[in-house]
Amino acid sequence: MRLIPALAALIALAACDRPQKTELPAPTVDVKEVAAADGYGAPGAKINAVAFWSHPSVNFESLVLAATDAGVDAYSVESGERAGGIAQGAVTSMATIYAGTGPAAQGFVIAARSAGYEFYAIDNTSGEMTSALVESGAPGTGKFCAGNAGKSLALYEIDGDVLAARAISISATGVSLGDPTPLATIGGLDACHVDDRTGAVIAFSGDGAIRRLDPQTGESFGLAFIADGKPSLSALHLMTTAEPESAAGGAIAVLNGERGVISLFDLVDGHALGAVRIKSTFDLDDVASATSIAAGYGNYGGVYRDGALAVVTTGDGAPIRLVPFNGILDALGVTAGENVDPRAPQAAEADERVIEIEFEQP
Numbered sequence: 001m002r003l004i005p006a007l008a009a010l011i012a013l014a015a016c017d018r019p020q021k022t023e024l025p026a027p028t029v030d031v032k033e034v035a036a037a038d039g040y041g042a043p044g045a046k047i048n049a050v051a052f053w054s055h056p057s058v059n060f061e062s063l064v065l066a067a068t069d070a071g072v073d074a075y076s077v078e079s080g081e082r083a084g085g086i087a088q089g090a091v092t093s094m095a096t097i098y099a100g101t102g103p104a105a106q107g108f109v110i111a112a113r114s115a116g117y118e119f120y121a122i123d124n125t126s127g128e129m130t131s132a133l134v135e136s137g138a139p140g141t142g143k144f145c146a147g148n149a150g151k152s153l154a155l156y157e158i159d160g161d162v163l164a165a166r167a168i169s170i171s172a173t174g175v176s177l178g179d180p181t182p183l184a185t186i187g188g189l190d191a192c193h194v195d196d197r198t199g200a201v202i203a204f205s206g207d208g209a210i211r212r213l214d215p216q217t218g219e220s221f222g223l224a225f226i227a228d229g230k231p232s233l234s235a236l237h238l239m240t241t242a243e244p245e246s247a248a249g250g251a252i253a254v255l256n257g258e259r260g261v262i263s264l265f266d267l268v269d270g271h272a273l274g275a276v277r278i279k280s281t282f283d284l285d286d287v288a289s290a291t292s293i294a295a296g297y298g299n300y301g302g303v304y305r306d307g308a309l310a311v312v313t314t315g316d317g318a319p320i321r322l323v324p325f326n327g328i329l330d331a332l333g334v335t336a337g338e339n340v341d342p343r344a345p346q347a348a349e350a351d352e353r354v355i356e357i358e359f360e361q362p
Helices: 003-017 325-332
Strands: 031-035 038-040 049-053 063-067 072-076 082-086 093-099 106-113 116-122 129-132 134-136 144-149 152-159 162-170 175-177 181-185 189-194 201-205 209-213 220-225 234-241 248-256 261-266 272-279 292-296 308-312 320-324 336-339
Touching: 031 325, 049 093, 049 106, 049 308, 063 093, 063 320, 082 129, 093 144, 093 152, 106 144, 116 134, 144 162, 152 189, 162 189, 189 234, 248 292, 272 325, 308 325, 320 325
Parallel strands: 031 272, 049 292, 134 175, 144 189, 234 292
Antiparallel strands: 038 320, 049 063, 063 072, 072 082, 093 106, 106 116, 116 129, 144 152, 152 162, 162 175, 162 181, 189 201, 201 209, 209 220, 234 248, 234 336, 248 261, 261 272, 292 308, 308 320
16 A cells, blocks of 8 residues: 555656646737728728729729728729719628620629629719619529639629529629529638639638639639738739749738737738838827728729728728738738739730731842
């Protein structure tokens, strides 16, 4: 019986000599501060979502679109003044698409409402919005994204873990949505965006995974993993790369709403570009928390010649803050190429020529 106390003492001594497990501190992220150049909307107004519309010929007459509980408001990028809108009831989320290419491309807002999807046509001259007749396929207002799918348009719906594709058909008489076709099953699927140049879908999961998905095959591969923040609050910014010159590039912006921090990841290989927070200026408070973001990758003129990032916040000031995207890139030390025109996102073929001349020796 005397062996038991001695054995217990030896075990206790061994435990003291054993290395103790220590908790490593969480990695810290160097968050750079950037300034918002403009603030839009009435102080204290509730904004559910934001998007951008690119003017066909006058860059600085492009619009920032705000979804509200009354409808959609449009603000001029140049002046910040309300430039129109449409009031048909609460819009919870939205996406902007273009039918056609170039200056003649017709822009539409796809608005998610309680009764189903609605389409609002945007006049290329005035920027005014009018309802477009939805001939079929309107039901369904969950999380979605939309954009180019080759030479056509598609809407991608999230239903639980399933991502389904719906063809968008636009004619002189109205708009039709095709039946949902299941494309992929991704655990915790939470949000998506469309790369209009390639048709690829960028999918976000609740566990922080970012995937690139081929809509033709349904195959996907991991692009990045977000360790901080909610991936459902996200945006996609398209641009070209500096090297190799004019290659298809871009950035995925992910918002941590509670902290007001936006983390950016490279669209090509998923590496982290850095994180930014909007600081205070002489006329705008800093953004301590935010509820939504959107990226505009067109040329909107002036400081927004390389696009913009819209951040929705709460408080006493303007609810929408607009940050020049070149300011974000400068803060992160990232060199990029040219911005992408959302009305003509398809890159020219390398061997494409407008006029072909052959020289003959005399």
